[in-house]
Amino acid sequence: MSTFKDFKLKPYILQALADIRFIQPTPVQEKLIPLIKAGRSVVGQSQTGSGKTHAFLIPIFNQLQEENHEVQAVITAPSRELAEQIYQAAEQIAKFSPEPLNIQHYVGGTDKQRQIEKLHHHQPQIVIGTPGRILDLIKSKALKSYTATTFVVDEADMTLDMGFLNEVDKIAATFPANLQMLVFSATIPQKLEPFLRKYMNSPVIEEIPTETIISPTISNYLVSTQGKDKNQLIYQLAKNSNPYLALIFANTKRRVDEIADYLTKQGLKVAKISGGLTPRDRKKTMRQIQKLDFQYVVATDLAARGIDIAGISHVINTELPADQEFFIHRVGRTGRNGLSGIAITLYEPGQEKEITELEKLGIKFEPKRLKDGQLIDGYDRNRRAKREKTKQALDTKMVGLVKKQKKQHKPGYKKRIKSAIAKDEWFKRRVKQREDMRQQKRKNRDANR
Incomplete structure (x- = not known):
C-alpha cells in the first residue's frame, strides 16, 4: 500500500501529515491527489468520512507559490461549520510551512466591513468560506478572486440542496479560463450536471466504490x-x-x-x-x-x-x-x-x-x-x-389438497386424519413384514437344496 511519501510532496506537508498521524492515504486520496497534482479538473465522488478534505488540500498546498501574495485557490463550503473545519485543517498544514502563508475564511455572521478593510491591504493566498460571503466580498471589489487558478466546490450536493448553487455559479464566472476546478460530493444529483458541464472541460470523474454504503466499522x-x-x-x-x-x-x-x-x-x-x-x-x-x-x-x-x-x-x-x-x-x-x-x-x-x-x-x-x-x-x-414464501414453495398439489381437506371436514377431522395415517402406516409395515418372511423362506429353501 502506498504512503504520502510516494506523492513527492513538499517536506513541510509531510511533516504536517505526520503530526496528525496520517501515514497512508485513503482510497479517495490515493486516486485523486496525483490527478490534482497533474493539473486535472476532477469530480470526486466518495462516501462521507472518506478523507475528501485532505484530498484537495494536500495538492493545493503542494502547488502553492509561497512568495506570491495573490489569491491562488478558492474553496467554498455550504455551511459555516464545514468552512471552519476546512480552515482548521488548512491552518494545521500551513503552520509547518517555512514561509508564512495567508489563509482566510469568510462566512456569514462575521464582520464583513472589517474583512473588506483588511482585503484592501492584503490578499489571502487561500480563501475558504461560504458562497454567499465570498460572493459579497468579490462584488465589493475587495477580494480579487480573478487571480485564482484553483476552485474547489466541497459538498456540491449539499450546496445544491441548500440553494447556494447560484452564488457558486457567479463566483466561478470570475475566474480565468484556465481554471482547475475540483468538485467533491457524496452524490452527484442530476440537477448539478449543467453546472459541471458549464465550467468543467473533460474533467476526470472518479467514483470511489465501497463494499458497503455505510462504513464497515x-x-x-x-x-x-x-x-x-x-x-x-x-x-x-x-x-x-x-x-x-x-x-x-x-x-x-x-x-x-x-x-x-x-x-x-x-x-x-x-x-x-x-x-x-x-x-x-x-x-x-x-x-x-x-x-x-x-x-x-x-x-x-x-x-x-x-x-x-x-x-x-x-x-x-x-x-x-x-x-x-x-x-x-x-x-x-x-x-x-x-x-x-x-x-x-x-x-x-x-x-x-x-x-x-x-x-x-x-x-x-x-x-x-x-x-x-x-x-x-x-x-x-x-x-x-419469509414463512409465507416457504409455504408458497410447497408442492402446489399438496397445498390444494390441504385446502380441500380444510373445507370438507367438520371439527374433529384432524384426529381422524391422524388415525387414518397411523392405520395406513401399520398396513405398510405388515406388508413389509410378510415380504421379508417370504424372502427368508426362499433363502432357507435354497440353502437346503
Whole structure:
C-alpha cells in the first residue's frame, strides 16, 4: 500500500501529515491527489468520512507559490461549520510551512466591513468560506478572486440542496479560463450536471466504490418502537449506551426542542443544534461540544451535512429522514477514521416500506430490541413474509389438497386424519413384514437344496 511519501510532496506537508498521524492515504486520496497534482479538473465522488478534505488540500498546498501574495485557490463550503473545519485543517498544514502563508475564511455572521478593510491591504493566498460571503466580498471589489487558478466546490450536493448553487455559479464566472476546478460530493444529483458541464472541460470523474454504503466499522441497529413512548425509548437508548458522544437526530426543529428538553429533565447533559440558533449561539454550542461539555447532541439534518464533530461514538435516528441520502450522512457521523461506531435507528411498524428502500441501497440492518434497558438481538421484521414464501414453495398439489381437506371436514377431522395415517402406516409395515418372511423362506429353501 502506498504512503504520502510516494506523492513527492513538499517536506513541510509531510511533516504536517505526520503530526496528525496520517501515514497512508485513503482510497479517495490515493486516486485523486496525483490527478490534482497533474493539473486535472476532477469530480470526486466518495462516501462521507472518506478523507475528501485532505484530498484537495494536500495538492493545493503542494502547488502553492509561497512568495506570491495573490489569491491562488478558492474553496467554498455550504455551511459555516464545514468552512471552519476546512480552515482548521488548512491552518494545521500551513503552520509547518517555512514561509508564512495567508489563509482566510469568510462566512456569514462575521464582520464583513472589517474583512473588506483588511482585503484592501492584503490578499489571502487561500480563501475558504461560504458562497454567499465570498460572493459579497468579490462584488465589493475587495477580494480579487480573478487571480485564482484553483476552485474547489466541497459538498456540491449539499450546496445544491441548500440553494447556494447560484452564488457558486457567479463566483466561478470570475475566474480565468484556465481554471482547475475540483468538485467533491457524496452524490452527484442530476440537477448539478449543467453546472459541471458549464465550467468543467473533460474533467476526470472518479467514483470511489465501497463494499458497503455505510462504513464497515459501524454497527447499524434497527429498533421498532412497537407503540412504546418514544421519548422514554430514546432516553433509555441514550443513557444505557453510555456513549463518548452521541448525536441524536430528529427531522424538525420542534422535535429537536422536545427531545432535548425531555432528556435534560432526565438529568442528561444535552446540547441542541438546529436552524433556530443564532450564529453566536451556534458557535458557542460548537465550542462546548468540542470541549465535551455535553455527552449528547440533539440535531436536525443541518448537523448531518455540515458539522463534523470529532469523537462521535453513537448516532441515534429518532425517526427516518424524508430523504434517503440524509440517512447515509447521519450514520456517517460515527465510525470515522477507522474507529468503531454504533448507529441506532427507530422505526414504526408502518414504516417497513421505507426500511426496505434503504436496504435496496445496500444498507444492512441488525434487528435489535430493548429488554431490561439493554439492546439484545431482535426479530427479523420479514419473518412472516419469509414463512409465507416457504409455504408458497410447497408442492402446489399438496397445498390444494390441504385446502380441500380444510373445507370438507367438520371439527374433529384432524384426529381422524391422524388415525387414518397411523392405520395406513401399520398396513405398510405388515406388508413389509410378510415380504421379508417370504424372502427368508426362499433363502432357507435354497440353502437346503
